[in-house]
Amino acid sequence: MNPHESNHEPLLEIKNLKKYFEIKGGGALGRKKQTLKAVDDVSFEIYKGETLGLVGESGCGKSTLGRNILRLQDPTSGEVVYDQKNILDYTKKEMRALRKDMQIIYQDPFGSLNPRFTIGQIIGEMYEIHGIARGKEKEKKVKELLELVGLDPQRYHSYPHEFSGGQRQRVGIARALALQPEFIVADEPVSALDVSVQSQVINLLIELKKEMGLTLLFIAHGLNVVRHISDRVGVMYLGKLVELSDTDSIFNEPAHPYTAALLSTVPEADPEARKERIVLKGEVPSPASPPSGCNFRTRCPLATERCSQEAPAWQETRNGHFTACHYPLEKGQTLKDAIKQRKEQPEKNTNNLIMA
Amino acid sequence: MLKVDRLVTGYRGKEGFVRAVDGVSFDIEKGETVCIVGESGSGKSVTSMSVMRLVEFENGEIVSGSIEYMGEELTTKSNEEMRKLRGAEISMIFQEPLTALNPVFTVGQQIVEAIRYHQPLSKKQAMDRAEELLTMVGLSEPKTRLKQYPHELSGGMRQRVMIAIALASKPKLLIADEPTTALDVTIEAQILELLRKLRDEEEMSIMLITHDIGVAAELSHRIIIMYAGKVMEIAKTEDLFDQPHHPYTKGLLESIPKMSGARGELLPTIEGTIPGLNQMPEGCRFAPRCPLATKKCHEEEPPLERKCSRQVACWHVEEFLASQREASERKEDPVEST
Numbered sequence: 104m105n106p107h108e109s110n111h112e113p114l115l116e117i118k119n120l121k122k123y124f125e126i127k128g129g130g131a132l133g134r135k136k137q138t139l140k141a142v143d144d145v146s147f148e149i150y151k152g153e154t155l156g157l158v159g160e161s162g163c164g165k166s167t168l169g170r171n172i173l174r175l176q177d178p179t180s181g182e183v184v185y186d187q188k189n190i191l192d193y194t195k196k197e198m199r200a201l202r203k204d205m206q207i208i209y210q211d212p213f214g215s216l217n218p219r220f221t222i223g224q225i226i227g228e229m230y231e232i233h234g235i236a237r238g239k240e241k242e243k244k245v246k247e248l249l250e251l252v253g254l255d256p257q258r259y260h261s262y263p264h265e266f267s268g269g270q271r272q273r274v275g276i277a278r279a280l281a282l283q284p285e286f287i288v289a290d291e292p293v294s295a296l297d298v299s300v301q302s303q304v305i306n307l308l309i310e311l312k313k314e315m316g317l318t319l320l321f322i323a324h325g326l327n328v329v330r331h332i333s334d335r336v337g338v339m340y341l342g343k344l345v346e347l348s349d350t351d352s353i354f355n356e357p358a359h360p361y362t363a364a365l366l367s368t369v370p371e372a373d374p375e376a377r378k379e380r381i382v383l384k385g386e387v388p389s390p391a392s393p394p395s396g397c398n399f400r401t402r403c404p405l406a407t408e409r410c411s412q413e414a415p416a417w418q419e420t421r422n423g424h425f426t427a428c429h430y431p432l433e434k435g436q437t438l439k440d441a442i443k444q445r446k447e448q449p450e451k452n453t454n455n456l457i458m459a
Numbered sequence: 460m461l462k463v464d465r466l467v468t469g470y471r472g473k474e475g476f477v478r479a480v481d482g483v484s485f486d487i488e489k490g491e492t493v494c495i496v497g498e499s500g501s502g503k504s505v506t507s508m509s510v511m512r513l514v515e516f517e518n519g520e521i522v523s524g525s526i527e528y529m530g531e532e533l534t535t536k537s538n539e540e541m542r543k544l545r546g547a548e549i550s551m552i553f554q555e556p557l558t559a560l561n562p563v564f565t566v567g568q569q570i571v572e573a574i575r576y577h578q579p580l581s582k583k584q585a586m587d588r589a590e591e592l593l594t595m596v597g598l599s600e601p602k603t604r605l606k607q608y609p610h611e612l613s614g615g616m617r618q619r620v621m622i623a624i625a626l627a628s629k630p631k632l633l634i635a636d637e638p639t640t641a642l643d644v645t646i647e648a649q650i651l652e653l654l655r656k657l658r659d660e661e662e663m664s665i666m667l668i669t670h671d672i673g674v675a676a677e678l679s680h681r682i683i684i685m686y687a688g689k690v691m692e693i694a695k696t697e698d699l700f701d702q703p704h705h706p707y708t709k710g711l712l713e714s715i716p717k718m719s720g721a722r723g724e725l726l727p728t729i730e731g732t733i734p735g736l737n738q739m740p741e742g743c744r745f746a747p748r749c750p751l752a753t754k755k756c757h758e759e760e761p762p763l764e765r766k767c768s769r770q771v772a773c774w775h776v777e778e779f780l781a782s783q784r785e786a787s788e789r790k791e792d793p794v795e796s797t
Contacts, residue, residue: 160643298711305726328716366718371717372712
């Protein structure tokens, strides 16, 4: 689905969402409090019926963002607008009712299922909590769900340990689907699975989405998987959203140097796909003490003095293509070209710490 | 240089003896980078641990077969002899660099220990060499790093330290077991770049164990595809991707979403799951999931047979290739794809 052509109606609007953690550890005695900005002022929309992919390295805040949108954690500030109301203002009771519409699938198919419950109990619980079905009726519904996600309904009474990793992930998906939600956050749903099983689960998600008209926030670090499944993709770095656009635009014409570098080094299952690799130097700084100005500037091959002084604004640099960068790549410009140009125009480049 | 022949390695457990590696044969030439690719339970790590003779410390046992390194048989060597070989001739780096490093010694102490174990150098000389090694693996401020403890370093830096230790005595064979799996994408890119440099600049053979066929495509000269304790296919990297000869290899390659090409469509999959170690099927291990499997496949195990520059273990290579040709002819119009 191309969001420019079709349904542009937002299901969720995330406005200036922040999640800060107070941590101990600063100062000589470790008593000074520090603020860790796990999610820092992130705004975007999730359209009805789309799959929005969210990528980034560990610690970039992508999972925290997903959990905060569902209020599994309470954000420090910001708004999550659903059905014209800010759900961050909801009471516990209102939240519980809303959970029917919003669900999550976790990465770990081992840790997220209670080992002492049968599959029937784990999924059936959803119906009981929300007073939808009990007894025989519940069993019937659960068995239908098992069938839907490609598991044998006969295994209603089996325990999680009797299933393989891929099958357990199907149980997790069945549980998320039980109440026919409108929106699902899938937090690294295939990262723990073997390749041959991974594709089975990806297919299941693609099919279910089509059948049930779901809206998905698909969080993952595997770029090829995200590309395959997403309509639009957001890229996060150190608590900030740095780029967001439709999938083809992100992968073919990235605007942010971080995205471009990331894409240039994905190990591809094709030895002939020789590409210009831009290997980023250094590591992601600690989110407890991010750099001044732009978060990415310490590793950015294009950074200048300006980047250390001024945080770039989140803006629409091309049609439907959002970026937070002072020097976004133009359409068709590669990062390699941009680095070359920067070298040829040293007057623009007052930066001394990067190119060395 | 390294010749593994019909290696069988297993573990004794509650349910009796299970064979994690069951009759694996391959070789690695001098200066060659070979990747062993497989999913979990394929036996790829156990194979590498067998070559290092480290399985014994994990309750494993090499039951039969031979491992020949530079003409010397490793399976019959004493522990003492192996210890002299490990680190000096054959080195290994592991997936999890935090657990592989000792938390109570500094980076410098650990590298110096590794150097002095095999080389008659003074502490001072060894320290200089350690600094040299850290520079070589691309660590900034090597002098500071030498004085730091493993917990003070990030995952990527630790992996560089591990590589420095592994390179300390200029080994002829480097075994890397999932060296980038625990790392973030940008750090993985850095480590892959380093391994690429080592491959090209040092006269060293590399045996790389990975589940990521993309990593294998980037680094290796040849690829060994393992499944359920057996070798399915061995081929030159380009040949393998160009035309897989084993249905499992093809299934594996196709089930990975590509970075170019169609999006959002259903991916080709390999139905079913990998068999557990104690419930191996009769005949070909891949038969229960193979679309081409016949009665013979379920009864008799196919041998690993040489075919030009490759080796394949499948009863139906010819039929498989014919069906591939047909499929590609049907798909491609008169225009030949390049």
